[in-house]
Amino acid sequence: MLSWGAYVAGEIESSAGRREPAERHYLWAIDLARTSGATFLIGVATVGLLRVRAGAGRVHDALRGYRDMIDYFARTGNWTHLWVTLRNLADLLRRLGDNEPAARLVAAADRAPDAPADGLRGAAPSPPVVPGPPAPSRATVLEVARLGHRAEPEAIRTALTPVLRRTTCHRPKRCSTRRPWRR
Numbered sequence: 607m608l609s610w611g612a613y614v615a616g617e618i619e620s621s622a623g624r625r626e627p628a629e630r631h632y633l634w635a636i637d638l639a640r641t642s643g644a645t646f647l648i649g650v651a652t653v654g655l656l657r658v659r660a661g662a663g664r665v666h667d668a669l670r671g672y673r674d675m676i677d678y679f680a681r682t683g684n685w686t687h688l689w690v691t692l693r694n695l696a697d698l699l700r701r702l703g704d705n706e707p708a709a710r711l712v713a714a715a716d717r718a719p720d721a722p723a724d725g726l727r728g729a730a731p732s733p734p735v736v737p738g739p740p741a742p743s744r745a746t747v748l749e750v751a752r753l754g755h756r757a758e759p760e761a762i763r764t765a766l767t768p769v770l771r772r773t774t775c776h777r778p779k780r781c782s783t784r785r786p787w788r789r
Contacts, residue, residue, distance in 0.1 A: 613650065613654070632658065649675065649678055650687060660694075669698070692711045
């Protein structure tokens with residue numbers, strides 16, 4: 607329960623715009639969840655942590671983390687949280703000037719029957735949307751859960767293309783591959 611409390615505190619701090627305390631709470635939640643094997647909590651707390659890091663300008667760290675979380679949620683078939691992750695990534699890509707893949711991700715999420723409503727946009731008018739791929743079927747979701755990246759739907763390919771382009775490391779000694787949920 608402590609790990610969930612730390613996660614909720616991170617969400618509250620993040621919503622209030624207090625990035626440093628939010629990051630501390632998310633990291634604490636991840637550490638506590640790791641000790642108990644609560645991989646789902648590790649995943650959702652990591653997505654919050656990445657959103658905070660992206661907002662703080664730690665773009666490369668956030669992009670690498672999004673790549674890992676997209677892989678994790680796709681591999682486990684957790685499309686509800688994968689869509690949230692893809693929407694967060696779309697926000698970051700839009701800030702970086704990658705408007706087309708960002709718009710395609712948002713359009714795909716908006717049409718997906720298993721994507722949660724986007725509460726972050728609230729009543730604000732939606733930005734123009736570039737037509738995206740159709741929402742994946744349940745059969746596709748199950749195939750992704752079984753086969754991982756060998757069966758990636760278009761939304762995941764769309765998300766990973768700009769991420770991989772921006773996170774390809776040309777200086778291996780300077781690149782970190784540490785994933786927050788692994789020691």
